[in-house]
Amino acid sequence: GAVVSQHPSWVICKSGTSVKIECRSLDFQATTMFWYRQFPKQSLMLMATSNEGSKATYEQGVEKDKFLINHASLTLSTLTVTSAHPEDSSFYICSARKGVNTEAFFGQGTRLTVV
């Protein structure tokens, strides 16, 4: 199979602190991973594309200094929400592509609540 695991599944943090979310491909190597944000009952909004060994490509309107992405290995990408504020509270989902011509596999998501 192709399993993508996110950690943590949910996190509560205080306003002004930073929180890191991990996305791991457990049984395959992923040169590219994607980070999405989803509000309740809405669609997935692509935040950035993470490529192993290079800088992430951010979508228009996404603050790269706010949402730090690191893809240090072929099985791990991390999203760090820096100086989090209540408006950053959301559901964050990662996905990874197994190969050039395959579908994306999704992690189970991380619910972030900033208080």
Add this chain to the structure above:
Amino acid sequence: AQTVTQSQPEMSVQEAETVTLSCTYDTSESDYYLFWYKQPPSRQMILVIRQEAYKQQNATENRFSVNFQKAAKSFSLKISDSQLGDAAMYFCAYRSPFGNDYKLSFGAGTTVTVRA
């Protein structure tokens, strides 16, 4: 970026009945991929079905089938013999075969409720 439109925010179906979800998309490319993803209350995204644009035959996966109309840029999903476990939000998605990133463009989603 390609636009994917799902015009039905919500659909309700009786258990064992059939429901069809609509999806249209806008593209100038001749080759591409289309997907339907299911997001149950757990919020885990699950691939339901995939269609390559160069294939004329409609994809099927057990009780799930699509009606792919390339000229009309339409890609509807039919769920037959609906089960309670089919209750979820369904997203239609488009992916270009070009470019290194192969990003997915999602529709707004359709929430499916199954009545017992």
